[in-house]
Amino acid sequence: MNIVILGSGNVAAVLGRKLRDAGHEILQVYGRNASAASELAYEWNTESTNYTSLISRAGDVYLVAVSDAAIAPLAADLRLNGKVVVHTAAAVPMEVLKEVTDNYGVFYPLQSMRKQQEKLPELSIYTEASNEPTQKVLDQLAASVTGKPAHAANLDKRARLHVAAVFASNFTNYLFDLAASFCSTEGIDFQELLPLIRNTVDRLEHELPSRMQTGPAIRGDMDTIGRHRELLKAYPEHLAVYNFLTEALMKH
Known part of the structure; x- marks a missing residue:
């Protein structure tokens, strides 16, 4: 799949590496910190931006890997109709993304992550989606990264x-x-x-x-x-x- 990563911190870095290792293409990295986004883009031989208006519309999945508090403000600036857009937070409802697209959800990796890690950690990924087609996409993506079936988990779980x-x-x-x-x-x-x-x-x-x-x-x-x-x-x-x-x- 073609992935656009929104975020340039620890979770964005580790998930991006795991996704690349699983054969997915990182089309673009967006980050408020232009330098950090550029570093990840250089590592993955792709492009970066720190402007929401310049976020690529060519992705299959948009992974919002930012702090919990930053998800809603970022979502307010995004309109990605028809695209699959997910965040990676445990404690944030998936509905925070409902104005961004009809195909929204959560792609939560249960792991402690540091971008400086040389060895990528094993992940358990928990998914939730707004509709069945999006759920299938997320479960397929999770299985490709972990090598095992995804776990379904709503906000309470x-x-x-x-x-x-x-x-x-x-x-x-x-x-x-x-x-x-x-x-x-x-x-x-x-x-x-x-x-x-x-x-x-x-x-x-x-x-x-x-x-x-x-x-x-x-x-x-x-x-x-x-x-x-x-x-x-x-x-x-x-x-x-x-x-x-x-x-x-x-x-x-």
Whole structure:
């Protein structure tokens, strides 16, 4: 398919690369940041613009990959009658695009993305569309990128998925950051923890998280917990999180 990408940030960059790898053509990149849009266009050997009036009308699918707050203002400037126009946000109704075209929807990738990533991440893509023909286009596009069937998800389901993702990714990465800062101060190489982290994630393929929990809190090992708390006295943020999670695990 011929794709026009509206946006030049992390999601636009990663989705654009995944779409190209799947054999689709990026016809154009639009971005308010002309420099960022130009960089992506150069990478994909295509053109860019920072004017909505110059957005190509030759695309099959228009992918609005901008921040949640920027979707409505951008949509107000777009008129792409007959084209398939979708946004990539979890928490924004697809109807924000209803004045742009009759063929609108959502193409939501459940993944944390950074344009600097050398290795493109595996994606799960959730779709919703205003009509059946558009739904078929989005499902076909999603399957071409992921190699598996697309998942249907309305606004309510996407919101719930987003909450789950915050627990599974954002909060865990915060804990990684706490571990990394503790390691740095204590002269420990954080990389030494990576085998532990990888093993924990790998086991999730076949085991329930509730059956995997180990550690002093689960065992009720107050001696070890006391020693940990003593070590963390110089780290008030770490200690507060340690105490909260320890108590939560002991009650779980």
